[in-house]
Amino acid sequence: MAPDRTTPARMGNTPEDYARFGIEAGSIKPHEDGLRTDGGPGSYEWWYFDAHLDDGAKLVVVFFTKEFTAIDKPLAPMIRIDLTLPDGTTVEKLAEFDAKAFSASTETCDVRIGDNVFAGDLQTYTIHAKAEDVEVDVTLTGQVPAWRPESGHWLFGTEAEQVFAWLPSVPEGRVEATYSIGGKTSTTTGVGYHDHNWGNTLMLKLMHHWYWARGSAGPFSVIASYITAEKQYGYSTLPVFMLARDGKLIADDKSKVTFEELGRYTDTGTGKPVANVTRYTYTDRTERYVVTYTRHSDLSTMKFVDGLKGPKKAAAKLSGFDGAYLRFVGEVRVEHYVGESLEESYVDDALWELMYFGKARP
Template sequence: MAKARLMDQPADFEKLGIDPNKVQTWEDDRRDTDIPGTSEVWYFDAILDDGSKAVFYFHPKSPYKLQEAGDHPDIGIFITSPEGETYGQQIIDYPAEESYFGKEKCDVKVGPHSVVGDFKDYEIHIDPVADVAADLHFHALVKPFRQGNTGIITLGDNDEYHYTDLSVVKNQVTGTLTYNGETHEVTGSGYHDHQWVNISPIVAWHHWLWGHLYTENYTVLIYDFVAAKQFDYQQIPFFGVMDNKTGEVIFQTDGNFTHETELTLQPEIKKHFPKTSKYTFANADGETVTFTTEWHQELEVRNMYWGATDEVRAQYDKMGIQPGYMRYFAKGTLSFEEDGQQVTESGDMIYEYNYGGKEDPEAHV
């Protein structure tokens, strides 16, 4: 089997030019090229105090044009009102000559829209488009998180493929959102990540669970990747805990963990998804953290296999996959020992479960 691994060795830091002890602003700049097969995204979401929600993303290359050479930039913007109405558009294309992707920090311009930031503060500007607009300021409340101090997984016998996640998990959000003909002053909490990859997720992964949790004193990121069968179902979790008071990363897994689930059948997708997922991360230095999530509501069901046309389903069959996607509203609980005392904190969270592979008892679902 081909391998999958986290880049966390001294030779990896040297190859990448990364300081394992300090995140530098250039790490949030353009990290990939425009050759066919590459994909990159700067992603932001916000949950606002008035009950509204917003999602923004910027691509140098549209997801629908990944196999083409050159840049094909787009943005996506979704705003959900407190009443639950959604405004915006998933893909809005712009010419490459009207776009810019800087090489010193997050400095992105797609048509008239932009985001500029340095891991501490980000300014997002969305010109009026698709009946929405936004001007938001994200101020980081925690330090950036990169698993293994690179945030990069490589796949293949010679590390020929990469899949990444570099995140600022908790931010204070202020500014304005415009939708339904009105401009609203908003405040709340937000999340940012930056990903760059050169392999399709349906080729790389059997499934993943991704989410973040805010409790009174801590912020948690989990991104549990399980590689596709060709990569021997290798399970590589990203897991970090940040202190809300200091913003520091106080724990990240060293890869030693156990994982227990209680499964339940999702009738539309016709596969068993975890109802509860319990992770016990036990590092070699003796630190142990337990994280449990249990979903209470299905927020989104993407029945990508059984809902496809016969022609598309035949293509999936040829690839040996049965893709389906779930987004849940859940309760997350964090537990660990600090200064001889047991700390347990819980909170509401939204997490996604992207399940591309076929059911297999060896696949760590």
């Protein structure tokens, strides 16, 4: 009986990989946050922003070249605004536009969809977005420098022909935000994050599921993710970890990270297995940093098929696709050990997500 063969999946980190994508190891340039695809069939791309605001609100804004599950379609720009008000009320808006409403620079981040703007230079960003009666204006100023895990390009396939790319352009920054709903306006400050994603293959064909989180506690800022590739790629695990202290990178070697899922349960709405606690431990000789995310409640639980309409919905159900997205709210705790001695511990509020494309594994 022939052994099972799996297709390779890896993070691009060779000189040839960097040359292929026109980037440099350890040096991030503004063009990396500019348009990286042509927006046409066979690609997807989005620019993402989120913030915890000091008045208790939470804000997410995303500019898309198209729905990322429809990459074979031509350019079909969209804007998404998710706003959770201080009283817990959540408003989710999606605005769709004609292709001619879209423009974007390849030299820097300057994305325009109609009158909406997402622009910046890896340090300072301005975002203006409006969908129906919800309007937001944001200034984001980076406090942790742009970073990426090695090349930031995950490569799948025997020829590394399938690409998923990710750039945390602002791992953490100061936010000034004005938001309004139905003409009622609030202005506040907060802490924010911006990243940029693109690729040339449906993510659900490459990835079974992933946890992704960011957060800050005390002097520490963290970005952490744990990606599990699809069955074709042997369910390979692809960890990501970045820890900064006082705005300076102190840890990002993925080989030193272990990941744990604790307190598992099955989410009733999506049927997906979820960890109440996710923990990333970074061990460097005698020092350890333990980053623990503890779920308090769900901000969003969504089956992708529920967002589809008509023939698309019928086709997805027929194929058995049951992908889901869950966003959690809770706390992040950062602990610093030297040997077995706990030297520091900080805790703060956090948001994180579980993207689950595949079937729940036994």
